[in-house]
Amino acid sequence: MGDFDDLLEANKTFADTFDLGGFDGKAHAGVALVTCMDSRIDPLAMLGLKHGDAKIFRNPGGRVTPQALEALVLGVHLLGVERILVVPHTKCAMAKHSEPVLRDMITESSGVDASWQSFGVVPDQVAGLREDVRKVLSHPLIPDTVKVGGFIYDVDTGLLAPVE
Secondary structure (H helix, E strand, O other): OHHHHHHHHHHHHHHHOOOOOOOOOOOOOOEEEEEEOOOOOOHHHHOOOOOOOEEEEEEHHHOOOHHHHHHHHHHHHHOOOOEEEEEOEOOOHHHHOOHHHHHHHHHHHHOOOOOOOOOOOOOOHHHHHHHHHHHHHHOOOOOOOOEEEEEEEOOOOOOEEEEO
């Protein structure tokens, strides 16, 4: 496990003061968030939340995929979710590059033909966000009582901008 020694050592330090055990796994603030995997996003901090307040689903581009919808349905019915935020961000590679460009970049990096791989690019981030919010709002297992909003997170300012 030598490749992971630094992380395992950091985990031991983390565990020395770990006080988050015994948590029930519900979203105590009633919040679910679908956002990007980008490391510039600190999902809880950007919303003023803490451990245990929200359910977080991350993927490239912060898209509402079938897997994200599955997580949202579970969150709404089993984990106390009452509000859902869909939050892509500025300067996202999924909005910056076309599918062919990403495939070429991955092919060059890996040395393996990636022309078959889908990356879910977002040619128009605002239109994509509106579409994703509609997917959540129209899902038959997500009741009308659940509030759903779309926002774009600015990675340079830390601010969320609502998208109607």
